[in-house]
Amino acid sequence: MAKKIIPYAVPMPEQDPKERIHNFNEVPLGYSPEMAIAEANRCLQCKKAPCIAGCPVAIDIPAFINLIAQGDFIAAYRKVMEKNVLPAICGRVCPQEDQCQKMCVMGVKNEPIAIGRLERFVADYAMQVGKTEVPQRLRSTGKRVAVIGSGPSGLTVAGDLAKMGHSVTLFEALHATGGVLVYGIPEFRLPKDILKKETEVLAKLGVEIQTDYVIGITEMVDELLDRYQAIFIGTGAGLPYFMNIPGENLNGVYSANEFLTRNNLMRAYLFPQWDTPIKPSRNVAVIGGGNTAMDAVRIAKRLGAENAYLIYRRSRAEMPARDEEIHHAQEEGIIFHLLENPIRIIGDEKGWVKEIELIRMELGEPDESGRRRPIPIKGSEHTLKVDTVIMAIGQGPNPLLLSTTPGLKLNKRGYIQVDPQTGATSKKGVFAGGDIVTGSATVILAMGAGRTAAKAMHEFLK
Amino acid sequence: MFKILKHAILGPQVKQLVFEAPAVARKRKPGQFVILRINESGERFPLTIADADPKAGTITIIFQEVGKSTFQLGTLKAGDAVLDIVGPLGKPTEIEKFGHVICMGGGVGVAEIYPVAMALREAGNEVTAIIGARSKDLVILEEQMRRASHKLWVTTDDGSYGYHGLVTDPLKEILNDTNKKVDRVFCIGPVPMMRAVAEATRPYGIPTIVSLNPIMVDGTGMCGACRVEVGGETKFACVDGPDFDAHQVNFDLLMKRLTIYKDQEKLSWELWKQQHGKCTKKS
Numbered sequence: 001m002a003k004k005i006i007p008y009a010v011p012m013p014e015q016d017p018k019e020r021i022h023n024f025n026e027v028p029l030g031y032s033p034e035m036a037i038a039e040a041n042r043c044l045q046c047k048k049a050p051c052i053a054g055c056p057v058a059i060d061i062p063a064f065i066n067l068i069a070q071g072d073f074i075a076a077y078r079k080v081m082e083k084n085v086l087p088a089i090c091g092r093v094c095p096q097e098d099q100c101q102k103m104c105v106m107g108v109k110n111e112p113i114a115i116g117r118l119e120r121f122v123a124d125y126a127m128q129v130g131k132t133e134v135p136q137r138l139r140s141t142g143k144r145v146a147v148i149g150s151g152p153s154g155l156t157v158a159g160d161l162a163k164m165g166h167s168v169t170l171f172e173a174l175h176a177t178g179g180v181l182v183y184g185i186p187e188f189r190l191p192k193d194i195l196k197k198e199t200e201v202l203a204k205l206g207v208e209i210q211t212d213y214v215i216g217i218t219e220m221v222d223e224l225l226d227r228y229q230a231i232f233i234g235t236g237a238g239l240p241y242f243m244n245i246p247g248e249n250l251n252g253v254y255s256a257n258e259f260l261t262r263n264n265l266m267r268a269y270l271f272p273q274w275d276t277p278i279k280p281s282r283n284v285a286v287i288g289g290g291n292t293a294m295d296a297v298r299i300a301k302r303l304g305a306e307n308a309y310l311i312y313r314r315s316r317a318e319m320p321a322r323d324e325e326i327h328h329a330q331e332e333g334i335i336f337h338l339l340e341n342p343i344r345i346i347g348d349e350k351g352w353v354k355e356i357e358l359i360r361m362e363l364g365e366p367d368e369s370g371r372r373r374p375i376p377i378k379g380s381e382h383t384l385k386v387d388t389v390i391m392a393i394g395q396g397p398n399p400l401l402l403s404t405t406p407g408l409k410l411n412k413r414g415y416i417q418v419d420p421q422t423g424a425t426s427k428k429g430v431f432a433g434g435d436i437v438t439g440s441a442t443v444i445l446a447m448g449a450g451r452t453a454a455k456a457m458h459e460f461l462k
Numbered sequence: 463m464f465k466i467l468k469h470a471i472l473g474p475q476v477k478q479l480v481f482e483a484p485a486v487a488r489k490r491k492p493g494q495f496v497i498l499r500i501n502e503s504g505e506r507f508p509l510t511i512a513d514a515d516p517k518a519g520t521i522t523i524i525f526q527e528v529g530k531s532t533f534q535l536g537t538l539k540a541g542d543a544v545l546d547i548v549g550p551l552g553k554p555t556e557i558e559k560f561g562h563v564i565c566m567g568g569g570v571g572v573a574e575i576y577p578v579a580m581a582l583r584e585a586g587n588e589v590t591a592i593i594g595a596r597s598k599d600l601v602i603l604e605e606q607m608r609r610a611s612h613k614l615w616v617t618t619d620d621g622s623y624g625y626h627g628l629v630t631d632p633l634k635e636i637l638n639d640t641n642k643k644v645d646r647v648f649c650i651g652p653v654p655m656m657r658a659v660a661e662a663t664r665p666y667g668i669p670t671i672v673s674l675n676p677i678m679v680d681g682t683g684m685c686g687a688c689r690v691e692v693g694g695e696t697k698f699a700c701v702d703g704p705d706f707d708a709h710q711v712n713f714d715l716l717m718k719r720l721t722i723y724k725d726q727e728k729l730s731w732e733l734w735k736q737q738h739g740k741c742t743k744k745s
């Protein structure tokens with residue numbers, strides 16, 4: 001018998017925009033058990049389940065949703081954990097509209113099943129009732145593995161290999177683990193507590209965590225090879241790009257990385273209780289259209305900016321940021337300047353930003369990325385009064401490790417070249433994955449790359 | 463946690479700490495620095511490694527108390543620990559046999575030039591050192607600098623000790639002495655001093671190296687807070703430096719960028735003073 005179609009997804013309660021622009025608490029509040037069951041009941045339990053193919057780690061989506069519908073949330077959580085050890089994180093930050101939910105059959109005519117919200121629900125539920133279990137660890141193999149970088153790719157490799165019985169050391173340059181999850185994505189999107197709880201599992205699995213340790217500086221990859229039988233490099237794309245326009249070194253111009261790190265990792269929003277400062281600003285321009293730009297502009301608003309502008313050279317349709325975040329930003333009163341691009345930042349006599357000069361753009365033919373190329377419109381230059389400019393136009397590979405590791409082949413964009421089937425690099429015993437291979441991508445893709453590499457490393461160690 | 467093994471007071475508001483940091487000690491070369499964080503709510507701030515003992519696994523830092531973080535660091539004693547130390551960061555100073563070199567340090571910059579002078583001397587250079595302070599009681603590391611050099615000048619702004627004048631005065635004397643060839647000048651100190659030294663050597667075309675001290679956060683090239691302009695190009699001081707060709711540096715920009723957080727630094731310091739009842743004056 002055909003199931004009754006319920007066209008709309010159960011909405012997720014959210015903090016009121018008027019309130020949330022004054023705090024850093026999480027915006028979406030999560031489903032209640034009743035809401036989760038109602039949403040789970042919308043799922044058609046398709047035999048072919050195209051949604052699974054849309055998930056880079058192939059979670060058995062209908063199975064876990066079915067368990068929710070039956071009210072067995074812990075079993076549902078375990079089902080998810082078979083494939084994804086960071087479900088509370090992915091449920092929150094995956095671009096579901098481009099992945100699992102994009103493939104959902106329901107989505108053809110109606111709203112797709114809110115798979116991400118359901119995933120988040122089971123993870124949060126398990127945490128609340130204290131049922132997050134430490135996965136079984138196999139007998140020790142006596143093999144030693146080093147994982148470099150503690151972003152989602154590194155966390156996944158460390159967790160997987162520890163479970164397989166290898167002895168794993170995780171090296172992280174910063175003082176905290178999590179990579180972009182800790183320094184980039186703000187508290188109101190991914191509470192640090194969640195991250196902490198999901199990464200605590202690693203310590204329980206016996207992973208040795210070495211923070212404040214920069215590979216390429218504190219120790220070289222080749223030195224690690226003397227102590228470890230295999231190495232995974234998951235150092236991310238942490239080199240901020242600037243536009244190379246006049247005025248970029250004025251006081252008040254930040255890279256998104258700096259702005260985000262000051263706030264998220266160093267908690268500048270709690271200054272002066274916490275020591276790291278951020279300069280309060282009234283008029284902020286954030287340049288870019290990705291998740292990074294969206295995070296930065298929403299933080300700026302929360303720090304008290306009267307006008308927080310988002311300046312993007314293409315149109316809304318081409319914005320790489322997640323739909324949900326664009327929508328949240330709009331609700332919060334972020335002012336979008338689409339089809340505009342900065343050409344110059346103008347300072348005052350003391351070296352502080354006072355204006356930004358923009359030029360209007362129009363869209364031409366699609367470029368290599370498949371998106372329509374923005375073309376400046378001559379004579380459309382105009383200025384905007386701002387005291388802060390945040391560059392969120394993308395990032396590249398940090399050369400610290402790459403330049404100190406002889407024999408490591410890079411591709412023409414400067415990222416590490418690997419065999420996509422295994423993550424193996426040109427250096428024996430050295431594997432890589434995540435943003436340092438693909439360039440800036442997503443949390444779940446980094447995790448997927450970590451999973452692939454972990455399997456191959458396990459084979460290699462046999 | 464990184465334990466403090468030794469604590470010493472070198473002068474008014476100048477302190478020396480010896481930390482247990484074996485991984486940093488093993489790799490460290492002159493000219494490199496660490497980034498340190500005292501506790502969970504602390505900021506990350508850079509300090510030069512003044513000395514290191516790879517066998518004992520220790521590093522020495524020397525710092526001037528100028529604000530909240532450095533004053534707080536100054537209250538720690540042997541046996542205490544800080545939460546984070548990462549390094550050795552930055553490119554090491556280029557050490558070679560150049561011939562006759564001049565090593566100049568101003569204020570707490572003396573602590574930073576000391577390891578460089580030592581290495582240059584060991585590399586077979588003739589080392590003339592010039593160190594300066596505002597007055598006699600602020601002169602630090604005089605004995606160490608004497609050992610690291612063949613000739614040492616000590617200058618004080620008020621004439622209370624040594625040569626009465628600025629570090630650039632003896633420098634100019636040496637540069638004007640046609641019998642004395644100078645192959646390279648190294649200088650670490652307050653920005654105005656480094657700028658003055660750059661201007662003094664420029665007409666003679668003598669390669670001059672300064673160590674820049676912009677505000678930093680991560681120290682690994684990830685944030686770009688430490689942007690400086692050298693030869694018209696933007697560089698990240700934490701990975702491209704901190705040493706740069708003095709004749710190419712935009713000192714004006716550096717000065718301006720160092721003032722970004724002035725108001726916040728003051729607030730932070732006032733709060734700290736209130737809570738700790740210290741009546742020491744901020745220098």
Ligand SMILES: Cc1cc2nc3c(=O)[nH]c(=O)nc-3n(C[C@H](O)[C@H](O)[C@H](O)COP(=O)(O)OP(=O)(O)OC[C@H]3O[C@@H](n4cnc5c(N)ncnc54)[C@H](O)[C@@H]3O)c2cc1C
Pocket residue numbers: 093094095148149150151152153154171172173174177178179180181184185213214215216234235236237238260291292293295322398400401433434435436440441442443444446
């Ligand atoms: C602001 C922002 C928002 C984002 N929002 C989303 C989102 O909503 N959804 C989504 O799916 N994706 C999002 N992304 C992208 C996603 O976060 C990344 O694709 C993902 O984190 C990449 O993971 P990774 O493991 O490759 O590396 P990273 O997360 O970049 O972690 C790399 C780690 O390696 C460390 N490291 C670097 N060099 C060294 C070294 N030499 N030695 C030791 N450690 C080193 C770094 O300190 C860092 O901790 C966002 C990215 C940013 C910047």
Ligand SMILES: Cc1cc2nc3c(=O)[nH]c(=O)nc-3n(C[C@H](O)[C@H](O)[C@H](O)COP(=O)(O)OP(=O)(O)OC[C@H]3O[C@@H](n4cnc5c(N)ncnc54)[C@H](O)[C@@H]3O)c2cc1C
Pocket residue numbers: 495505506507508509510511524525526527528529530531532533570573574674675676677678679704720721724727728731
């Ligand atoms: C590569 C490098 C090496 C250094 N080595 C030494 C050293 O060996 N001994 C020493 O006494 N000092 C050194 N400094 C300077 C030292 O980092 C600052 O004095 C310290 O951060 C001041 O912090 P505060 O909270 O005590 O003072 P604040 O009141 O916060 O600041 C006082 C001044 O210090 C500078 N400053 C503040 N925060 C930072 C930061 N995060 N990074 C860099 N500068 C900052 C600013 O110019 C500021 O106006 C070095 C700086 C750099 C960049």
Ligand code: SF4
Pocket residue numbers: 054055056057058059061084090091094096099100101115116119444
């Ligand atoms: S991990 Fe991401 S893509 Fe996979 S099911 Fe969960 S939300 Fe969808």
Ligand code: SF4
Pocket residue numbers: 042043044045046049050051052061062103104105106113115
């Ligand atoms: S495609 Fe959609 S409706 Fe079908 S099983 Fe997957 S989530 Fe359920």
Ligand code: FES
Pocket residue numbers: 677678679680681682683684685686687688689698699700701
């Ligand atoms: S301190 Fe962040 S890039 Fe230099």
